Amino acid sequence: MDPQQIELIKSFKPRRSYGWLWLILLAMILIAVGVAPWLVAGTTSSSAMLTMIISIPVAFTFIMLAFWFPSMRYELTRDELILRYGPVIKYRIPLSQIRTIRRRNLGLTIWSSIRFPGIALFKIPYSDVGDVKMCATSALNNILLIETQKEKYGLAPEKEEELVAAIRRRMEST
Amino acid sequence: MIPQIYIMAVITLVFSLALWGGLIYLFAGRTRRFLWLLVLGLPLSAIANLYIKQQVTIFIGQAAHIQPGLGLAAPLWFLAFKVLITPLVEELLKVSPLLLRPAWRMVVSRASALWVGLVLGVSFGMGEAAFISYAVAQNPDYASIPWYGFTGFMNERLMTCFAHGVMTAVLVTALQRRNRQLALLGYLAAVSLHLFLNMPVVLYQFQLISIELESFSMVLPLISFAIIFEKMRRTARGLGEYEDEKEIVYLQR
Numbered sequence: 535m536d537p538q539q540i541e542l543i544k545s546f547k548p549r550r551s552y553g554w555l556w557l558i559l560l561a562m563i564l565i566a567v568g569v570a571p572w573l574v575a576g577t578t579s580s581s582a583m584l585t586m587i588i589s590i591p592v593a594f595t596f597i598m599l600a601f602w603f604p605s606m607r608y609e610l611t612r613d614e615l616i617l618r619y620g621p622v623i624k625y626r627i628p629l630s631q632i633r634t635i636r637r638r639n640l641g642l643t644i645w646s647s648i649r650f651p652g653i654a655l656f657k658i659p660y661s662d663v664g665d666v667k668m669c670a671t672s673a674l675n676n677i678l679l680i681e682t683q684k685e686k687y688g689l690a691p692e693k694e695e696e697l698v699a700a701i702r703r704r705m706e707s708t
Numbered sequence: 709m710i711p712q713i714y715i716m717a718v719i720t721l722v723f724s725l726a727l728w729g730g731l732i733y734l735f736a737g738r739t740r741r742f743l744w745l746l747v748l749g750l751p752l753s754a755i756a757n758l759y760i761k762q763q764v765t766i767f768i769g770q771a772a773h774i775q776p777g778l779g780l781a782a783p784l785w786f787l788a789f790k791v792l793i794t795p796l797v798e799e800l801l802k803v804s805p806l807l808l809r810p811a812w813r814m815v816v817s818r819a820s821a822l823w824v825g826l827v828l829g830v831s832f833g834m835g836e837a838a839f840i841s842y843a844v845a846q847n848p849d850y851a852s853i854p855w856y857g858f859t860g861f862m863n864e865r866l867m868t869c870f871a872h873g874v875m876t877a878v879l880v881t882a883l884q885r886r887n888r889q890l891a892l893l894g895y896l897a898a899v900s901l902h903l904f905l906n907m908p909v910v911l912y913q914f915q916l917i918s919i920e921l922e923s924f925s926m927v928l929p930l931i932s933f934a935i936i937f938e939k940m941r942r943t944a945r946g947l948g949e950y951e952d953e954k955e956i957v958y959l960q961r
Contacts, residue, residue: 567859574857581920585860638955642734643941644934661945674734678958698958 546608546697549690551671553653557600560650564593599648599655606669608691610700613708615680617669617687619655625667629705631682635698640666640674640688649673654688715855717841720862721834724869728830735941736823742814745824748805749831753798753839760797765790780914791910795902799895802832802876803883815884819944825880826873826937833869840865860923867930868905874933875901877940901936905929 568589571582602620609616615632617625641661648655654668663679663686670677670690678689678697691697729743736742769776774786782790805828806812815821841861844850875898882894907929912922 566856567863570856570859574853581923584920584924632959633961634957635959636955636957641945642731644938661942702959 542612544610544700546610546700547692548606548608548669548671549692551652551690553650553671554600554603556650556652557596557603557648561593561596561600564589564596568593603653606671608669608689608697610697610704612704615701617667617689619669623655623669625669625687627680627682627685627687629701629708631684632680632701632705633683634681635678635701636681637676637678637694638663640677640679642674658688711841711845711851712853712855713841713844713850713858713861716858716862717838720837720841720865723862724830724834724837724866727866728869728873732823732827732830735826736819742820742823742827745805745811745814745827746831746834748808748811749802749828749833750835750838752801752804752832753836754842756794756797756801757839757843760801761793764797765793791903791906792899794906795899798832799875799879799898799902802828802872803879806880806883815880817944818881818884821881821884822877822940822944825877828880829871829873829876830869832876833865833872836868836872837861837865864923864926867926870937871901871905871930871933874937874940875905877937881940901933904932 568586571579572586575582577583599620599622602622605618605620607618609618613629615627615629617623617627640663643659643661645659647658649658649668651673652671654670654673656668657665658668659665666677666679666686666688668677668688670688672690676690678691678694680687680689689697725746729746732742733740766776768789769786772783772786774782780787803825806815806824811824814824844858844861878901879891879894879898882890882897885891905926908917908922908925911917911925912919917925
């Protein structure tokens with residue numbers, strides 16, 4: 535990468551949270567729920583096997599998401615903001631398309647992809663603002679909501695005002 | 709040694725309380741004022757099963773000269789009655805705590821009716837989990853199963869708590885309108901939903917589906933219940949019964 539371009543990329547960390555613990559806890563519960571019937575009924579029970587076949591891959595997914603938790607960050611380039619989470623999330627927000635930036639609490643719905651206290655990932659429907667592409671260490675409170683013409687994105691940066699100021703500066707300079 | 713199902717029942721109750729109590733707290737706008745109602749529904753399942761459903765079924769069976777223990781060989785109308793008695797009795801019993809003045813006084817709006825109903829239903833579901841664990845503990849067939857062999861019980865009871873909550877919320881929301889016809893409609897809707905939820909169990913008991921299919925077919929009613937819950941919540945929200953969140957606007961163009 536061009537050194538000038540590297541200099542232009544500014545990285546922001548999310549707020550600290552224990553969201554990864556929830557992912558581990560859920561994985562452990564799923565493993566317990568999957569393995570326990572198999573331990574009791576053995577390999578001859580089709581329902582015990584089916585439960586294990588369903589729960590173990592889901593548990594593994596949660597463990598992988600917990601493993602990638604420290605990789606969550608927000609990168610500001612010259613013309614876009616990139617939200618990253620391991621290899622599974624890379625949301626690009628062109629600065630020219632940003633219409634609003636606001637901080638607010640979001641309203642819970644029963645539907646969710648990955649949303650636990652301290653972590654929210656992927657597209658999540660919220661009762662008040664609709665679908666939001668989340669990459670945040672908070673599920674509901676103090677979400678920095680960035681709205682473009684097509685999408686809404688949810689962030690939880692540690693240095694929120696610094697990030698907003700940097701975005702504004704880049705928007706003004708382009 | 710204590711029956712192993714009781715260990716799983718305690719885990720289930722703790723989980724249910726944390727999950728549904730926590731969600732109700734968040735959904736209702738971070739308020740704890742509905743949570744005391746969680747106590748009221750706890751004994752109702754035992755009352756329904758020990759003192760109402762069983763006695764009514766025996767009474768009707770004796771009146772119609774139907775021998776007990778016939779199983780599927782019983783007349784069709786009696787089988788239908790046995791399927792119907794559970795939702796008919798339980799849906800009525802679940803709202804009975806509203807006869808208490810402090811409970812009824814909380815039903816002041818569509819939103820509060822939703823939360824009161826949800827809490828009463830979840831409470832009933834938790835009591836039902838305790839009662840079922842008691843019933844299972846009386847059966848020697850399950851005595852040799854270790855506590856971790858009852859994870860199916862936990863999964864099913866966790867989900868059923870929510871289902872009971874939604875059914876009761878349907879009825880309490882109708883009662884809140886203070887119109888007899890709407891109340892009757894709400895009751896019939898709750899009974900229909902209960903039948904829908906019980907359908908996989910009924911089909912299994914009638915030997916029409918396997919136990920595996922019965923276990924997994926509960927997913928369909930539960931998704932339907934979640935959709936109904938969201939619909940009711942949005943309606944309540946649409947009526948302006950929620951406060952708007954305060955927000956900071958950094959940029960607008």
